[in-house]
Amino acid sequence: MAENGIGASVRRKEDKRYLIGKGNYTDDINVVGQTYAIFVRSPHAHATINSIDTANAEAAAGVVAGFTGDELAADGIELSLL
Amino acid sequence: MPVIHMRVNGNPVSGEVEARTLLVQFLRDDLRLTGTHVGCDTSQCGACVVHVDGKSVKSCTMLAIMADDCEVMTIEGLANGSELHPMQQAFMDNHGLQCGFCTPGMVMSALDIVERNGNELDEATIRKELTGNICRCTGYHNIVKAVKAGAKAMGD
Numbered sequence: 498m499a500e501n502g503i504g505a506s507v508r509r510k511e512d513k514r515y516l517i518g519k520g521n522y523t524d525d526i527n528v529v530g531q532t533y534a535i536f537v538r539s540p541h542a543h544a545t546i547n548s549i550d551t552a553n554a555e556a557a558a559g560v561v562a563g564f565t566g567d568e569l570a571a572d573g574i575e576l577s578l579l
Numbered sequence: 580m581p582v583i584h585m586r587v588n589g590n591p592v593s594g595e596v597e598a599r600t601l602l603v604q605f606l607r608d609d610l611r612l613t614g615t616h617v618g619c620d621t622s623q624c625g626a627c628v629v630h631v632d633g634k635s636v637k638s639c640t641m642l643a644i645m646a647d648d649c650e651v652m653t654i655e656g657l658a659n660g661s662e663l664h665p666m667q668q669a670f671m672d673n674h675g676l677q678c679g680f681c682t683p684g685m686v687m688s689a690l691d692i693v694e695r696n697g698n699e700l701d702e703a704t705i706r707k708e709l710t711g712n713i714c715r716c717t718g719y720h721n722i723v724k725a726v727k728a729g730a731k732a733m734g735d
Contacts, residue, residue, distance in 0.1 A: 515679025516667040518614015518654035522680065525613035 532561050583647040587612070588656030596643050602636075603627045605643035606653060614654040614683045618713070625712030628684040628691075629653045635691035637711070654683035657690075666690055669729030670722075677716035688712050689726040698734030700727050 514520055537554075539546070551563035566576055584593040587610060594609045606612045606629070615638055618626030627639040630652040657664040663671065666689050676682040692700065692708045705726045706719070714722060 509674070512671045512676060512679070513663070515676055515682050516654075516663065516670055516686065517658050518612070518683050520614070520679050522613075522616070524617070525607075527608075527611065527613075 581644050581647075583644055585646050585649050585651055587651045588653060594643075598642065598644055600643045601639055602629070602631075602641045602643045602646050602651075603638035605646075606638060606651075612653050612655050616680055616683060618680065618684075623711075623713060624681070624684070625688060625709075626681050626684040628687040628712070630687060630691065633694075635688055652687075654686060657686070665732035665735075666693075666726075666729035669732055670725040673725040673728055674721045675717065675725030676722075681712060681714040681716075685709070685712050685714065685722055685726075689729060692726065693730045693733055696730075698730045700730045702727070 549565045551565065554560060555563045569576060580595045581598055582593060582595050583605075584591065586592070587606070592610060594605060596605055596609065603615055603617055606615050607617070615629055616626035617639055618624035620639070622637055622640045625637060627637050628635050629638045630636070630650075631638075631641070631646055632649050657667055664686075666686050670676055670682065670686060675685070688709060688711065692705065696704055696708070702723055705723050709719070709722070709726070
């Protein structure tokens with residue numbers, strides 16, 4: 498087998514951290530002050546959204562904020578239906 | 580809340596946990612040893628395998644309080660400084676991992692296979708013994724090679 502070039506064995510560089518348990522996958526991340534996002538989905542398969550009332554949710558203990566599509570749009574974050 | 584004491588990777592640790600806390604949660608959340616993974620929530624995948632008092636255990640399927648006073652070894656306890664354990668090295672040399680998520684569980688299970696079956700492992704034994712570990716990436720082919728090579732290296 499060639500030392501380099503065509504036919505050479507190219508070793509991966511990332512293996513060590515996975516092998517020693519330092520993969521830092523998404524759920525491994527833990528920073529002070531981190532928050533968790535929960536998505537509230539429609540309970541209906543096909544419906545028209547007339548209104549969304551986040552008042553109770555936002556008043557619940559430990560809740561930092563609640564966002565609806567209107568608020569994202571107001572911030573210029575476009576959501577398109579694919 | 581119960582207070583538990585155990586040795587993890589040789590280090591004495593303690594914590595106050597709810598009785599319902601799983602060992603994997605205690606390791607990951609309280610001790611910040613995130614090498615042990617939660618892959619399934621159904622006890623099927625083996626990404627959570629650790630050793631408790633020398634035996635491999637799915638840490639998602641036991642309570643932390645059950646490990647009180649026990650010796651626990653996780654993937655983080657294998658390497659000796661910068662020197663990989665022979666089984667870890669075998670996985671590296673034989674391309675036994677891709678995304679790496681199942682890998683800690685595979686390695687910990689592999690060590691237990693060697694403990695119970697010795698250093699000369701045949702493919703059929705390895706495949707049977709790894710029934711409790713799922714991998715979505717590799718198709719197991721190179722994991723089997725890695726376990727076989729690692730077992731042999733551990734005997735040298």
